[in-house]
Structures are given as C-alpha cells and as structure tokens.
Amino acid sequence: MYLFANATIYIGFAVAIYSLLIMTLGISSKNQKLVNSGKGGMIALFICASFAMLSMFYLLATSQFQYQYVSDYTSSELPIIYKLTALWAGNAGSLLLWTFFLTLYALMIAFSRKMKGNPMVPYISAILLANAVFFFFILGFIAKPFVLLDHTPIEGKGLNPMLQNPGMIIHPVTLYLGYVGLAVPFAFAMSALILKNVDDFWIKMTRRWTIIAWLFLSLGNIFGGQWAYEELGWGGYWAWDPVENASFMPWLTATAFLHSVMIQERKNMLKVWNISLIIVSYALTLFGTFLVRSGVLTSVHAFANSNLGLYFLIFMAIAVIGGLYVLMSRYGLLKRSVGEFSSFVSKESSFLINNLLLVGAAFAVFWGTIFPLVSEAVRGTKVTVGMPFFNKVEAPILLSMMFVMAVCPLLAWQRSTVKNLKKNFMIPAILALLGMALMVVLGIQKAWAVIGYGVIILLLITHFLEFYRGIKARRKMTKEQPLVALYRLMIRNRRRYGGYIVHLGIACITMGIIGSQNFDMETMKTVPLGGSIELKDYRLNYDRLDQKKEGINDIVYADMTVFKNGKKLGSYQPEKVFYGNWDQPSSEVAIISSWKEDLYIVLSAWEDDGKATFVVKINPMMNWLWFGSFLIVIGALFAVWNGKYGNVTPRYTGVRKEVS
C-alpha cells in the first residue's frame, strides 16, 4: 500500500511534467498527435490523483496508524464519516484534495463537448497542467501525505473535535472547489491572450466557470460561518480572521468581474480591467493559501506552520508576473476598442462604481490583513488588526455597494435622463424613506441600522419593480397568466433573473448581519439549581445538571426550560463535551431559532453544588442570513443552468490554429 500510494504521487508528478512538456511542444510544433498525448496524460493525471485520494481514504477508514497523517488526524473510535473527512483536516491531505479537484477541472475542460475542436484547449490545458506540476511537486516533496512512522502507534491522536461537525465535512470541500475553480478563468484568459483572441467567446465561457467558482466560494464561506456559529460557542459567524479574509478577497474580486464582464459583452470595453480582475482573483486564492500555511499571521485556522507558504508565494509571484507579462504584451490589441459612454448616469456607470466599491472593499480587507506585517516592517511594532477595524472600514463600503445594487436595476443601459430617474425612483425612494422614518418612530436609534435597512427596502422595491415590469411587458405581448409570464420571463433570461435572485439573497444576508450586529443582547449568569435567568422576553429555568457518556467522551449537560412572554417554548440541553482524546472541551450550544431571533444558550461552567454559569445570547435575524445564503445558491444555479433557452454555447470566432 505504501508503495502504491506514494507511486500515485510521484507518477502523477512525472505525468504532469510529461503532459505539460508534450502539450507545449505540440502547441509550438502544431502537432495534434503530441497535443493528444498531452490530453491522454491529463486522464492519467486524474487517475493518479483519484488513486491517491482513494488510497488516503482507505488508510484513514482502516485506521492504519503507521501512517503519520492517519495517526495525526484520526483515532480508532472516530465515526467512519469523520475518519474519511479527516482527509482535509491537515496540510498534506487538503492539498491532495486541491490537486484532485484541479485535475478534475482540467479534465472536464480538455474533454468538454463545448470546447471540442477549439484551439484554446491545448493552451488552457497547459496552464492548468503547470498548476498540477506545482501541486504534485508539493505533494511529492514538501507536504507528503503518505509518510510512514518509525513505529506503529496503538492509537491515533484523534481529530480535533471542533472539526467533527457536518459543517466541517462540506466547508473545506466547497472552499477548495471555489479556489481551484478560479484557476479555470485564469487559464481561459491567459490562453485567449496568448492566442490573441479578443472576441466574446472566451469571456462567455469564462463567466460560467467564474459563477461556478463564485458559488462554491460563497458556499465555502457560508458553511464556515454556520459551523463557527453552531460549534464555537461564541455566537458569531465571521471573525475577520486572516484566513477568512483570504477567502473573502477573491470572492469580492470575482463578484466585481462577474459584473464588469457585462460591460465588456455589451460595449466591448474594459478588457484589460477584466483580465486584471481574473489574474487578481486567481492570485488571491494562492495568497490565501500562503497565509494559511506559512504562519506569518496569527490565525485560528492554524495549519502546522511550515515553509509551505513560501512555495505558494513563489508560485503566486510566477503566476502574477507571467499573467501581467502576457497582458502587457497584448495590451495594444486589447486597447484597440476605445471606450465610449453615452451619459454619466447609466447602467454602465453604475457597474463601474460597483467595481470600484467591490475592489475597494477587497483592498481594504487586504490592507487590514497585511497591516500587522507592514507595521512591523516599518516601525518594528506588530499591531493587531481585528474585528473592530474591519467592521468599521468595511461597513460603509459594503453599504454603499448595497445602495448601488438597489439603484442599478432601474438604470437604463446607455443613458438615464432626469425624467427617467424621477419616474423610476420616486416611489421606491419615498417608500424607503417612509420605512426609515417608521423605524425611527418605532424606536430604532442606531443610525447604521436605519440607513442599512432603508437601503434594503429600496433594493427590495427596485427588484420587485424589475420583475413586475418584466411580467407586465411580457403579458402585453403574450396575454399570459402572471405566474406563467414570470416563469417564462425568468427561464428565458436566466442570467439576469438568476442575478436578481442572488441580489435578494445578499439583501437577506445583509438584513441578518445588520440585525445580529446591532441588536444582539447577551448575559452571563450563575444560577443555583431551580434558579432562572431572564433576558428580554425570555425566562430560562435551570432544572437539572447531569452527565452522560457517549463513546469515549463525557458530556455534562443542563436541562433548561425556556419561556417566552410566559409561554413555554420547550426544554433544551446545552452541553459541555470532554473528549477522551483531546484536551480542550467544547460547548454544544442550544439554539432556539425563529425568523425574528435566535436564543443561544451556552453552558459555561458549574460548581459541585449544582450551581451553573450560562451565557445566554439573543441574536436577531440569524435565519435571514441562512435563508439569504440559500437564495444565493438558488440564484447562482439558476443563472448557470443549461436551459432550453438562452445559454446557447457561444460560437468560437477566434484565431484558428492547427491543433485543438
């Protein structure tokens, strides 16, 4: 097994180098046979990565503790699902997963039906293969997944209990799918530039891939947030940790790209900008990995510190310099189409402002993340840049972004006149202002919350109007029933309406964020058995404290009966779990969820006489956050779904070469 498992890595490395060389040779000598050989190599590469994954799964599932990775991250009593998912608990395993996804994506593109006969394929393949060479190199020589120990331990060290949660099964997978996914637009962009293709084909193909990567990146962050909320017991979901920032930055730049690309399609402008966004998004995924694996910054997402980060930094530098070089060498070609705008106020302009804000937000996150290093380099003082900084800096930028999002749908392409603006915005603006006034009357004092919710009201109305007008226009011509008209309107323009669904999702998420950040309440109380805690409308009766055993873990739990306005809601059991093979205990919180708010109960400590300390939190509107996340997924899937209408595979009209 040892030989087989390691062979998959080293053969993979050799095959990756071979495929890259033969592909490049095929491209330069215009020899289809060589290109085909390279494509064959990609199949072999995928098989190698798959076997490496299967080997690791097998070793983990059968608890072969003579392997360092298995012994470091699992133990024999671990449920099988967590034994398997321990594959991405550590450095080497998660990179193996990354490599697997990379080879999978590469294979999907090289043999895609839509890309058949397309001369871009060898170039895209070569770029993705270069990535694969890097990752197989890392797996083969730096972070080796299959290392044997000198002796076989009787028991493994076990998996960090924090990671034994359904959220943790899926969070890394989706995040990596997002990270790797952004390599695909990069490969497309680079090959289009190398081929001197400045047509629309690659941009349309790339947009789909970017939405897919974006969707996974969103899911990765959402699952991460949900996991933190349920598992960490601090009642929050986003901590602006360097690693979280690292996945948020490419999300922001990819979002910017998805919008500005529309201007390129419509007006054939912003090509240099769009390609730069793709390069930056891709580079940021590598930068994130550098941050996680190098230990240069303090992060709760600690992977063992190693020099691995350095390799990622070097690879990122090569990718960025290479990307910029290709971009510069084709600058003249891209610049050939000159920009023209009809008016200051138009959808085009709003997209530019959208890009400004999204990239500005990404820059602010970047700057805050690296500022400790900058400060240390300049002054020799390492400062901490934490939540208060990011909340204060990002809130106005992202709120402005929400405003642009609210206004944009009602702006016309080309030009909006004052009359037009008045007609479109008068009612939504008045309603939003009324809403804000009502909030103030109802006693909401916090300015940020009032402005934020006002913007969201505006957004909801403008989006509703957009749907309404579409249905009205359709019915005028087809006399369909409203629901039929809505359905047909949407499926015939998936991209636009998918995008609007995503906007509504973002609005719900923002509602959740504003609610939970501004109106949360908490208390920490020590009560005797039979005592009670009161917070806002809730009363929590502390009935019992007991202990139970689950496997090798001991669980201390409290029985709480919860009342709201005197009405019984039910009995709940916040727990503290002591693990048989882990020093740190963890809190299993009890959450009573509703659309209005979550009641979040943590059993914090207890005394021998039964007295116990509880942290009780009220987190308003958390469900809106999760519901908004769900809408994002629906919207993104709706936009990329291959329906009967629209989404026709774009026709390749670029440069023809002999090899494809």
Place this chain on the structure above:
Amino acid sequence: MKKKIIFRLLLAAFIFQVSFFHVEAKEFDYKSAEFKAVASQFACTCGCGQDHFECDSNTCSLTKDFKKDLVDMMNKGWDKDKIRKYYVNIYGEEILTSPEKSGFSLTAWILPFAVLAVAAAGIYFVIRKWVKRKRTDEPAAEHQNSEDEVEDEILSSIIDEERKKYL
C-alpha cells in the same frame, strides 16, 4: 439522585481536572454591554485569536485574570479610554484589537478610503472622457429607457423562440 449527581460531578472534576471551571464567588456579568465596551478593545494573546470579551475564561487562564483586572479598574471608576491607555503603556499597541487612530497606525484606517477616493476620481475622469468622445462621435444619441429595453428583450426572445420552432 441529587447525591448521585454531585458524586458524578466530583468524579468528573477529578478525572478531567475541571477545577478551573469553578465559578467566581463574586457575580459579575462578563457579557454585559459595558464590559464588552471595555474588554473588546484588547486582544487575547493566548492564541485564540479573540478579544478579551469573547475569549472563554474557562479554557484560558490568561483572560480569566485579565477580566478580573478589568473589572477592578471599572469598579475604581476608570472609563474605557483610561483603561486602554493604561494597557497600551504597559504592553504597547499590540494589545489592542484594532490599530490606534494616530501616528503610523492611522494609515491603516485612512489608506482604504484614500485609495477609494483616488480611484473614484479616476473613474469620474474616465467616464467624462468616454462621454465626451461619444458626444463628438454622435451628438444626438437617442435615449432608450429601461422599460423599452425590457420589452425589446422580451420581444426578441419571443421572436427567437418562434424562429427556433421553424428552423
């Protein structure tokens, strides 16, 4: 039953050495808003990545003592700025969860907005250039409002659909 529970808890305390889970004798709400205002200014250095308000005193002895000191200072009538000053004098700026708004650290706060402002000005001039260029090219461009645009799109999609039926 009660005796049994207590016995079990004692046993658990012995086995898992949970003695540090003992509750403070003097009750203070470590999750109150006023304590949050003070404690969330300071970063815990135990490696948890949290501030002293969030960090759990049951698992981190560092924050346990820190919290106690904070409460003492609050009881003495010190406000959050005074407490902040006190700790910065001892530990330096590193103890804060966000950089100071003075000296070099001010750049942390200002730069993002400065960059945004410069970029916004840049965009303004670029759009102005593009608009001017368009006007010189075709001085009287017809404007189309977005309602017409939606209708156009729907019409063309219906035409497209009909066309597909026959082709």
